[in-house]
Amino acid sequence: MQSVRACHILIVDDHQILSDGLKAILEKQPGFVVCGQVFDAGGVLSAIQTLNPNLVLLDINLGGSNGIDVGRKILMNFPTVKVLILTMYKQPKLLDETRRAGLHGYFLKDSNPIDLFGAMRAVLDGERVFDERAQTAEPPADPFGDDFAQRLNLTFREVEIIRLIRDGLTNEQIAARLHISPLTIKTHRKNVHSKLSLTNVADLVQFANRHGL
Amino acid sequence: MQSVRACHILIVDDHQILSDGLKAILEKQPGFVVCGQVFDAGGVLSAIQTLNPNLVLLDINLGGSNGIDVGRKILMNFPTVKVLILTMYKQPKLLDETRRAGLHGYFLKDSNPIDLFGAMRAVLDGERVFDERAQTAEPPADPFGDDFAQRLNLTFREVEIIRLIRDGLTNEQIAARLHISPLTIKTHRKNVHSKLSLTNVADLVQFANRHGL
DNA sequence: CACCAAATACCCCAAACGGGGTATTTTTTT
């Protein structure tokens, strides 16, 4: 027998292993009941209709669809349902989009589950919760906590520039941002290409994504 | 009291929510014991030394480090430990790298946990397990299973070309691949930019990644 | 058949990138 006051949760994530795992730990928490799991964007609205959850945990990357768009649709159709984005992306752009979409929170997958439960309760209490780590335009601070930069012989400045290239800035724009000459950016870029054996922007962006810059 | 024959597992993943969740469902499985969790590349080797696992579940994206490299180090230092890559990346390149590194398997996070348990048992029995879905260079077949392409008014050809751009090919190379003129690629590209409100390769690659192309 | 979306192909020109150099200054390490 379970409390009628328990919060009903719908998990929307295309990674079944995460979804099932999250369900397992949520169900050990008193007050939370996972009333359903959806693995793609398609079935979300009908699942909400059927299962009537209080809160939807929503991934952004839904194998082809954008979770934030899905969140918008949820709000339009079910204004009382809370929507909490649960994602791996520490990108201010996505957090802003989530906020502008009127969703109730943005939470990172590398967080402590305990904190997630706290965020969920806060959202259910009517608060909005946005993870700071995704707001502060990723720390230009120190990409060297890990050893990957050293391993690849990338310097601090190079990592900094890779990030800006990934974000779609041109040499000119990067130069303006860093208050140095565009020609210097070009040099850094050539060095990066040489170090990583790349020849174009696309591969560099892929590299940046893969290494979580 | 637990069976002395239980397989001891170390989970290496920077997403604590996934790690804890996976631990929760693994511990419901008879024969599996999670002997430890590591959240970054740094502590892996010493954790293995201390905890003596039979199998390491290893993510590729370790917040700055490459899991496959970590896997190589594990094999060098602990040749009897099995290493199973558990990742979201359906990329043949990464699967090949895993195979060449001599690791024991490559498994996708959007799989059924039951299948994961099967793969783990197979690996422990000395087999190697590589998920087919990451081998078959993602299906150029049908990007329209989801609605995203329609939603964004992208045509089949456009999606096809976006993929090739993302993979770092130039217009010339794409044209050769598709047996059409480079100028046609250019036109498609312009149309894509217009439809998606993009202006450069970097943003296009980000788009492709985010939508799982 | 008429219509329309999709795919094909070209014109123009400007902007940006890619790769080969060299060189100076600043910072860090030895």
Added chain:
DNA sequence: AAAAAAATACCCCGTTTGGGGTATTTGGTG
């Protein structure tokens, strides 16, 4: 203080991309 590493900046030139057009052909669908 000397050496090494990092960051800065420029030269060359060719390739590639970006964006404004226009136009033909192809394959459905009403």
